[in-house]
Amino acid sequence: LRRIGNMHLPPAFSRKTPRQLLSAMICGSLFAAGFAFGQAVNPELTWVQRLSSINSQIQGVAYNGSYFVAVGSDFSLTSSDGQTWTFHGEPPSGLYEVTAVGTGWVAILGITPGIGGSPSGLSYASNDGITWTARGVFGGNGRDVAFNGGVLVAVATNGLIKRSIDNGVTWEFAASPTGFDVTAVTHGAGMFVAVDVNGNSLLSADGLFWS
Numbered sequence: 001l002r003r004i005g006n007m008h009l010p011p012a013f014s015r016k017t018p019r020q021l022l023s024a025m026i027c028g029s030l031f032a033a034g035f036a037f038g039q040a041v042n043p044e045l046t047w048v049q050r051l052s053s054i055n056s057q058i059q060g061v062a063y064n065g066s067y068f069v070a071v072g073s074d075f076s077l078t079s080s081d082g083q084t085w086t087f088h089g090e091p092p093s094g095l096y097e098v099t100a101v102g103t104g105w106v107a108i109l110g111i112t113p114g115i116g117g118s119p120s121g122l123s124y125a126s127n128d129g130i131t132w133t134a135r136g137v138f139g140g141n142g143r144d145v146a147f148n149g150g151v152l153v154a155v156a157t158n159g160l161i162k163r164s165i166d167n168g169v170t171w172e173f174a175a176s177p178t179g180f181d182v183t184a185v186t187h188g189a190g191m192f193v194a195v196d197v198n199g200n201s202l203l204s205a206d207g208l209f210w211s
Contacts, residue, residue, distance in 0.1 A: 050082065050083050054075065054077075056072055057073065058077070059071055059097060059110075060144075062099050062100045062105065064100035067080045067129070068082055069126070069129035070085070071096070071097070072095065074092075074093045074095075075087060075088060076095065076126075076129055076130065077129075078128075088129070088130045092124060094109040094110065095132075096110030097143065097144045099146055099152070101167050102167075104125060105125065105126045106123055106167060106168045107123065107132065108138065108142035109121065109122050110156070121138050121139040122135070122136070122137055123136050123137075123138055123145075123152075123154065125168055135167070136164070136168050136169045138162045138168075138171040139160065139171070143157065143181065144183065144185045144194075146186050148192065151164070151192075151206065152165075152168055152207075153185050153192050153194075153207040154171070154185075155185045155194050158179060159176045159180055159181070159182060160182065161194065161207075163207040172208070174207060174209070175210055176202075178196045178202060180196040180197050182195070182202070183197055192204040192205075
């Protein structure tokens with residue numbers, strides 16, 4: 001088993017890089033996505049592998065209170081329970097990360113490692129995780145996106161951080177303190193927290209000014 005923080009991952013997941021082990025805590029269960037899904041009812045206990053219907057890299061997964069949506073380079077997957085997944089092959093090419101926004105979803109584009117793609121810097125919105133509509137341009141090669149109930153923050157390569165207060169329609173540059181690739185962002189305890197490839201953690205209360 002591979003241990004990441006307090007999480008023990010089964011052998012199928014121990015081969016994945018941290019970027020591929022995208023996780024979310026939902027209703028007391030922890031879910032991770034790589035080339036398949038893992039579910040742990042208690043993060044301290046055993047993971048159970050849940051195979052998806054495809055053999056392709058899954059980049060992001062999120063939960064909106066009703067069901068899960070996962071995205072990959074040219075597909076999305078939906079599930080009501082994290083165990084049985086339905087494949088949808090219509091999303092735009094390059095979906096890299098997704099977050100729940102109200103009852104819907106916002107995803108950003110990025111280059112999938114080993115697969116490629118064009119970092120067009122677009123954000124997309126969906127009401128069902130199946131049909132996606134172009135929202136706005138955040139620019140750069142997207143790496144992660146987070147939502148705090150009113151503000152969206154997208155992070156990308158070369159230190160790029162952008163903020164949206166209209167669910168991804170328009171984006172504004174944030175005052176990023178790093179020039180390194182920002183690989184992940186989340187929100188909790190009233191703060192956005194991001195990390196970069198040089199081992200730095202970045203903090204922001206509003207998604208616009210960072211330290």
